[in-house]
Amino acid sequence: MYLLYKEYNDIFIKRIQQICNRRCEPEQFTILVREIPFCNEHKIRGCNVDHFFSKHHPYSYQSFEILYDGKHLDKLLCQAKSLTKKIEDLRHLSSLKKHSRYDAKIEQLEDMLQTLGREIRRVQCRMTIEQKELPVAFVTFSSRWGTVLAAQSQQHTNPLLWITEMAPEPRDVIWQNLAIQYRHLPLYRIVILVAASLLTIFFVLPVTAVQGIAKYERLKKWFPPAMAVDLIPGLRSIVTGYLPSAILNGFIYIVPFAMIGLARLAGYISRSKKDLNACNMVFYFLVGNVFFLSLLSGSLLDQIGESFSHPKDIPNRLASAVSAQADFFVTYILTNGLAGFSLEILQPGLLLWDTLKSYTWDRGKKKCPYVYSLPYYRIVPFVALCMLIGIVYAVVSPLILPFLVGYFLLGYAVFINQIEDVYITTYETCGLYWPYIHHYIIVAIILMQVTMIGLFGLKAKPSASFSVIPLMVITILFNEYCKIRFLPTFNQVSVQDAKNNDDLDKKDRLEEENVRKALDAYSPPCLRPLDLGMEGTSSTKPFLSPT
Template sequence: MEISDLATSAGINIGLATLFLLLYSVFRKNPRNAGVYSTRQMLREKRKEVKREPFSLNNLLPSPGWLVRAWNPSEDEILETAGLDAVVFLRIFKFCIRFFTICTLVGCGILAPLNFNDTYIADHPSGKEEENGTLEKLTILNISQGSPRLWFHLAVLYFISFTAYILLYSEYREISMMRQAYLMEASPQPDQFSVLVRGIPKPDPDQGEKSYSERVEKFFIEFHPLHYLSHQMIFHSNELESLLKKFDYEKNKLANLKSKPLDERKPCRTGFLGLFGPTKDRIEYHTQKLEELFGQIREQQINIYIQQEGGLELPAAFVSFRTRWEAVVAAQTQQSVNPMYWVTEWAPEPRDVDWNSLKIGHGQLFIRRIFSVAVATLIILFTSPVIGVIQLLDSIDRLTKYLPDPIAKILFEIPGVKQVVQGYLPSLLTVAVLYGLPLVMMCLAKIAGYVSISRQERKTAGMVFNLLWINVFVVSILGTSIFQILDTYSSDPRSIPRRLAEVIPGKAYFFMTYIMTTGWAGFPLEILQSSVLILNYVKRIMVDRSRPLLSDVWSLPYYRCVPNVLLFVFLGLTYSIITPLLLPFLLVYFVLGYIVFRNQILHVYEPAYETGGQFWPHVHVRIIIFLVFLQICFIGVFTVKGLGNGSFFVVPLPIFTLMFNEYCRQRFFPAFRHFNMESTVKKDQADARKGLREDLLEHIRVAYLHPALRPVDMESAENPNTESLLPSTSKAV
């Protein structure tokens, strides 16, 4: 890639970023867009309308006011309003900003000038030094074989490694302390007192057991006699769930009709598709349909209770206890001699439960998870050739050797076309191809049968990172190296290892454009919420032009955002010493992402669950893997560069890294895996002293009632999934 290609990509992405931010700063001032850009405020204040303000020319002028309102709230305020998961997500960005600021100062201040002043590229010209020699001279490629300058690179490798240890330790310790404090201070919640039980044995008629419910009650009364409180069974309820969806649709439609003026509520025909039958008032017609659905739902709910012996029950249940201490004992111990029976785990908080996954039998989980991993692997394998073909656009000069001359002349000799194709198009197409795949991976996590939405997102994040790492990093490098091998195999086969070693530094410029496309232009597009904005506009036309609408409430898509951040941490570590010029691009990415997601967390995204920062251990472990990868790579780099002693001194670093990770695993990870007995007993005692026990137990009895069996309300149009059961929520594990 040439300097002009990189400049073209930078110009396009900076232009798009500026446009998106200007549009956002204007659109957010329009009160009718409050349902897009102030979703959380409207949800929390239960507003359907906002105060109309007189038209002002200032509303059409861009302003940086959103930056102030995104920057001002403290971390404690974010913790109070958005939860610990959101705080930990933002702290990932803060860690990256601190770490890569140090790496940028060292890399661009020491290594880049050191690389530039050597003479290896000048002594071994590649024929393109006039075009991109300046960029290549800033990389480790320009260091001569066996040069003493390589000792500075070794010193920086040690410096970066130990800086990472210090910052990772500090971050893990602080997040662990925040988690403990958050769980201790949070109000009592049902998940702290409950466990999920799967693999329930079939009822034994000889023991007088007629249903799974009786089997569960008998077992826990026998083995947890003092603290067993209640249980809620899981049911087959597909027909009832279908009725509930129709009921919600009719209820929302009726609410919209009531909000319209009388002259807009024209009568409708009650026959097929509204084309035939007698004419009737719309409100009267939909009220009648709502009452009919209400009766059918109540009848179905009663039938489920009556037919518990008829196969509607599933061998899974939520069991609640009188104390947290007993829930800890039940969740973290084996209940039966046969480990496949009475399998217990911590219950997710009620809003975090994926009820459809509970319909999957416990014995099917192993097969389903193997299937999910296999399909995810196939998706990666089938996507890789597509990304590989896209990467061919990054080397037009070599590609044209294998294309007919007329095509090359027509397409690539037009001024500016080559720069756009080489500099911008590969990164844009890569982003486009990979954009929809996280949703596919999320579906695979659901198929695998993970009970909680939060765990599905964590598993999805792992699969998405593998997808990104293989397709963006591995395939990009191998796709370019194909031309290197073809060019050198016949003339000088012994130079193939050296050519391959040149690919990684040379590919840094594609990653710079990918960073700009994904982050520099991607984050402003995220804050603009273009798709939601268009949907909101269409819905306003269909419902009421005069007022804003509360759009569907979205939660922060961790499964999509966290893997992208991890990919760029990996790229930053890999290139921190090899090509330091990439680091400033990455630093801008993290700063912009931090500001944008602060704004989104505060004003747009409503938490769908709270896990108490469970994402952080996964992030920590992967950064450790990235460090080990960097250190092992430099064993090879120093060998290729003729500094054998340098390779010897790198060998201890992976060992130090793994030892550091093991220490963190033993010191901090148990706080994320278990809920300690000391804290549970203290909180139980505090509840007893405050006299909260009985009221709390009444809430817990019905907390895990199957959604299909909950009483329906003909008046309220609120979404129950956005409401917490108790004033604040937290997860025990």
């Protein structure tokens, strides 16, 4: 716990430092305001924002950028993009084949593009668009001090109007989700939570079903060519031993993508929050389906049902299951470590996907290589799971620890390389992942302590069993302390830090430049001046900017 505290403190200090270093970023001057009511006089929201903030934050309010429902525009822009692509392709062809029969077609398409461009500009024109205001705006302030105060205070008597929060980075914003009504968001969250819970709970059914089919005897019946395996001696045992676990791992490999898909539907306004949410869901999925599922072999649902009706027996049950499965987890960490990290380096999924794409629907097209951002939601939960296995087994069978140390050393080397040379940063959270990892470690420690209670119970040492309970209480209190000591600064910026950074700006004469930057940064993509080469807002970035 001392180490945990120290680590939290270090990351805390690094976060403050990083925020100070990123002084020129526009998100430090901008808040996101939601649920803006209509102005009674003009029946539009825009002037209301101006009135409200110039009245209630007179010393620092600068300007605002209200958002518009851009669905129609997005469609037009999409059309325009596909037209440009078609024209480019045709030009490419005509330059290759030196043939003039494409020229007429190109001209016709270019005409269409011109018309479309005029239409887009017409729609972009404020007068037309003001009818489709969303109740969402980015409000820019002239100082970080004012931004922080406005973001942290309750603006309106009705706490469900004029809801303010710090704006995410411009590249981090998911513009489509800003169009979702704020009052519907809890519904989205509940639906996604239920979906993720159902996936976690019922994931076991298809897996065991497929594993059942994949048994050699049945396989022979369903897929006769499999008999060929019999021809090579020894191969059969490898196949029967390996196939079920390969299928399980295959299913588990898909889960992070399913979870990020779910998180995408949950209506988060920034990519970082979406990834954090997916990360959480994948972690609990892994704890449920890898850790507990491996422990509870046999008639699973019966056992879970019994656990619910006899909660007192859970520690004993857990302890006996944990001590029985030590070997399995050593193998799991070894194979997963070696296989997982080599997969991470080789990126076979992406390679396969790219090859497939280039030989099917992208055939003959110019390749545009992309670099991806680090998929935290896929990597963090697996590492956290290994940590959990290590912490739980540290008391039951400490032999697992050397393997874990090897795993973490290898992982360190691999990820340092990947982060430095392979992935790019598409958003900056300033260490916001740490509180989540801290939470996972606390979950692991609590689980270890429950196992210890059961273990001492099994060994008929009730006094030792009872003396673990104060340890659990201390763990929970420690977690609460960390929450009140560090978490507020991870969720909001303090007035002092904001003022200090303002003063540093004043010293470097950067104030006006920063505010000007912030004013330009938050224009929604559909209102930006028409540039048909742009690539939209995906989490991938062109490896080399297109020439």
